[in-house]
Amino acid sequence: MTGTLLLTRLALRRDRVLVAIWLLLLVGVCYASAEATTSLYPSLAERVRAAEAINSSPSIVALYGPVVDVTSIGELAMTKLTVLYAVFVAVFMVVVIRRHTRTDEESGLTELVGGTAVRSTAPLAAAVLLGCGLSLVLGALAGLADLAGGLPLEGSLAFGASWAGVGLVSVGLTAIACQLSASSRTCAAFSAGAIAVLYAFRAVGDTSTGPLHALRWASPFGWSTQLRAWSEPRWWVLALYALTAVGLITSAALVRGRRDLGSGLVAERTGPAQASPRLRSVLAVTVRGHRASLLIWTVAVAALSVFFGTVAPDISDMLDSSSAREMIERLGGVGVIQETLLAAELSVSAVVLTCFGISVIAQAGEDERSGRTDELMAAEGSRGAIIGSHLVVALAGSLWLLVVTGVCMGVGFGAEEGTLTSSVRSLVAAALGQAPAVCLVVLLTAVAWSWRCTWHHVGWVFLAAFVTVGQLGELLRLPDWVVNLSPYSHAPAMPVEPFDPAAATALLALGVVALTAAVARFRVRDLG
Amino acid sequence: MSSGMDPVVEVAGLVKRFGRLRALDDLDLVVTRGQVHGFLGPNGAGKSTTIRALLGLIRVNAGSATVFGLDPWRDAVAIHRRLAYVPGDVALWPNLTGGEIIDLFIRLRGADPQRSRRAELIDRFELDPTTKGRAYSKGNRQKVALVAAFATDPELLVLDEPTAGLDPLMEQEFNDCVAEHVRRGATVLLSSHILSEVERLVDHVTIVRAGHVVESGALADLRHLRRNRVRATVKEAVPSLTTMAGVFDVQTDGDDLSFTVEPDALTPVLAALTGAGVRDLTITPPTLEDLFLDAYRQPHDDRP
Known part of the structure; x- marks a missing residue:
């Protein structure tokens, strides 16, 4: 742990504006959606018709995921947020983790820090700690925002927990992605690619019948729907996020412990020795x-x-x-x-x-x-x-x-x-x-x-x-x-x-x- | 060549403030055609600030500066076609290869990479031109900028601590390149705080401290003005030495003597030494290191 807490504080200090803006926007969207939906669909019949319309359109289910309980005001209000906006939560974590791992490593900051009395894994540990902390804070605030917007308590908490869970998994994914390439940009591309694939798994799983239907369980975005936040939540689903995150983070730490500073697992590609005439x-x-x-x-x-x-x-x-x-x-x-x-x-x-x-x-x-x-x-x-x-x-x-x-x-x-x-x-x-x-x-x-x-x-x-x-x-x-x-x-x-x-x-x-x-x-x- | 009749760079009374800090404080600098001009000073003395003003990257608060007789601010394009610049810390585009960046710089200066010494220099500096910018070490980033600068025939080379990060073999290659360009008539402004690397190359120096010139002139003249170091072993003590005009830093260790002496005082000092019976004597001219330390010491100098 040598230096980790210190580096975490440093990272938070550097990120205070960035973090505040992300949290404000994401939590603001939660509140605005909760508030707007409760006034837009006052009667049960209208809610059910809207939810059934969503479920009957495969393309919308592919985008937002299905509405599990068509009578729930909370689920309708959070239709876009549960799965689609959870992507922004994941991206938020990509931004934070990459900033404090590969980007710092590329610019030489990590080497500077590495010369002091900290373990080689301390910068990664600090970034992960910050990311996990932010995920949990975001989840808690999102739940509170739903509650303040007039949605039921249990569902609000479960929804917040699903966002926190997606955040944690994204922390793990990015931690690994940032070990792969020496280029910060390429690491971001790996992270974005992984998020896109997981999103696609869920979309295919949610919209298809037959064996592919199981794919919705192969993605943290699918778990967010399967948690059934708004009708008798399956709390055990939260363990899936946690275990996955722990597994990914542990793997990232193992890889980091075995590679040199500034190197990646994927070799840097070379390019042309001469510029094209247009350059x-x-x-x-x-x-x-x-x-x-x-x-x-x-x-x-x-x-x-x-x-x-x-x-x-x-x-x-x-x-x-x-x-x-x-x-x-x-x-x-x-x-x-x-x-x-x-x-x-x-x-x-x-x-x-x-x-x-x-x-x-x-x-x-x-x-x-x-x-x-x-x-x-x-x-x-x-x-x-x-x-x-x-x-x-x-x-x-x-x-x-x-x-x-x-x-x-x-x-x-x-x-x-x-x-x-x-x-x-x-x-x-x-x-x-x-x-x-x-x-x-x-x-x-x-x-x-x-x-x-x-x-x-x-x-x-x-x-x-x-x-x-x-x-x-x-x-x-x-x-x-x-x-x-x-x-x-x-x-x-x-x-x-x-x-x-x-x-x-x-x-x-x-x-x-x-x-x-x-x-x-x-x-x-x-x-x- | 040495008379200052044809100044390439002419700076007078330059002042640059960053907030309350006076980075340049009434700085003067003249570099004439064909000179290899060492621009010396510690970190933060204002060397890079002066160079950035000469390149038109920053605007000065007072004073005048010209390059080739032109205004660096207004006539930047015309000036930059005739010079090449190597910064102390070279930043490259992460997604372009070294070879692409070299070609880009050569073309931006209006030359054709195919008809330049590009290939030969890549060979001499042992640079891999297919590596992406982000993957180069500091020394290799420096080589990219040096190859681009040396590949054409600029009239003026502006080199800001260019050998930082180069190994001794590459430093030798750098020295050879500078010498080649000087032979064909190029002017060189070379900033550094590493004296030994400059001493073999330059014929003129300007020493700056806190944004102000403390010493400037031909290396030979500066040496002439300075104290030689004398080491001698004598049979008897030389009692008058410490009281003699123009003698400093006297240290005795048994029969061994060491002191510095101004050129004017050399004759009486030698006479006194001879009187004491000299067994061994060395007189060394000051190194640039001595000049440098001397120039810095001046504000706090409590010696005569």
Whole structure:
């Protein structure tokens, strides 16, 4: 244990902002969903119809898992959270564990610490301890948030425990993944891949009959449904998470004890000895840095968008059973409900896609702090080329992903409804309707970074703030002017609402102001 | 070549503040064409800050700086095409190989990697160009930057503690490369706090401390101004030695004497030694180490 507790405290000290934001968002979603569902489905009959609609659609069951007890308000409220949002819990742990193991090892921090009087496994132990602690805290807070949102006590606690369990398993998975490769990025890819496979196991298990049905027990995400949090919980399922986590963590410790510092089990691949003729500008090297990431984003966004487009008719059947139906029909007639859903999905996509742009700017800050930007400047000399390359990749990448979203959602929806061309056309336009808001948030991130190099992560704070006031603002009953602070609040809910030229112009004008400020500031400030 | 008629780098009265810290405090530096100029000082003396100002990476608060007669801030692109820079701590792109990074830097400076000395230098520095940036050790990262810098014919080489992390064989290779570039007429600004590595290469030095120049000039002139160390074994005591003008640090151990002496005082000192009957005598010129320590000691110097 030598040094472990000290390192755990150090890790927590370094992570206090990151951890606070994650906890706030995840717990906030729990509370908002619990609160909203209790008021949206006041009667038992409506709940049952909504739950049965979910269970009758294989694609929704694949995404959310089945509703075990159709009469339970808690299970309905936590439909998305039990399995789908548990993925975010798992990702949270990937972020925390990787940060304090492989990332520190790659940067040489672990070597510095290793030179002091701590055991070689202490950094891993400290990260695991922090991850497990955070999982348990998150589980407890999630349970309390459900309780505060009006859900029953026992179910709330069991639900919280399922999140904690997923967190613990993810801690173990990441601990092993971070032993495999010397590259922090590759370790993240291993972790993400493992989470995706486990999620897929559950999706296949939940939707198929026959022998494959057992696959739902092969995944911690499946256990979260099988725990039956809201009707006579099977508490013994919690032991599955715990035992799996202990097994994974022990294996990771064994591997760590047997390998050298800075090495991985998978050998580092070599690459070409000469650069391709295209690698000849600052822009080319920036594009190269984000190429793999943009490819992964594109595939993921395309797959999810086709999926959302395809299930939109199914989900609207589900909403159709609720009290929302009369209201929506009074507003716009039959069929509009599907478009409302697509518009809602697009507004969420816009927020998610902004993450790509923000990550590009955050990387620009990392490049600068590491000294790579100095080297480029000393070779090429143009500040405009430096900031321009990051802005081009961030903005063009975000726009590209919006177009992919629109096309794929249109294909999914249109193929289902037999209106391929018109659906693609209207959904691409709808997706691009979000572009001014997305670009503005990316440009505000660029302003923060160009103001001060160390502010390159401020974009995440902007995004968290805008999501809180904009997307959750109505649920949290914030005043209008606060909700309107978010650029996303001004993007039209196309294809339901028409394009709003005034709002788009205003957002773009603010974007141009932000762009000018960012470039002007970057031209005069010290690098590094 | 030595008269300062053709300055490549000219810095006068440079001031750079970081908050309340004066990183550069009225710093002057002139490097003329063809010089190998050692820029010496301890960590935190302002060497890298000066270099970063010369590269236009930071803006100074006062004073003037020119490179090739141009403004490093406004004319960065024009200046950087004519120079090559190697930082003390080379950061590489984790997903690019060393070979790709070398090609990128050569191209960014407007040259063609195929017509450069790239292949020869990769060989000489025993670098594996297929390794990804993240997998290189510190010494190998340094080699990547050195190969990129030496592969073309820049007019000015700006090297910021470039041999940190290199083994002695590679350091020799580095010295040879610098010498080759100097022969073809390149100017070199070489910062370091390791004196021995610079001493064999440089012809001029500027010594900085706390952002201010404490000593600057041709290595030969600086030596000339400084005290020689005398070690002698004499038959009788030399009573007048400690009171003689220009004699310092006198230590006696039986018949053995050791002291430093200013060049002007050398004649009377030698006469006094001869009078005492010299059996053994060595006079060594000051090493750069002595110059360096001397320059640093000045503020606290309680000696005459």
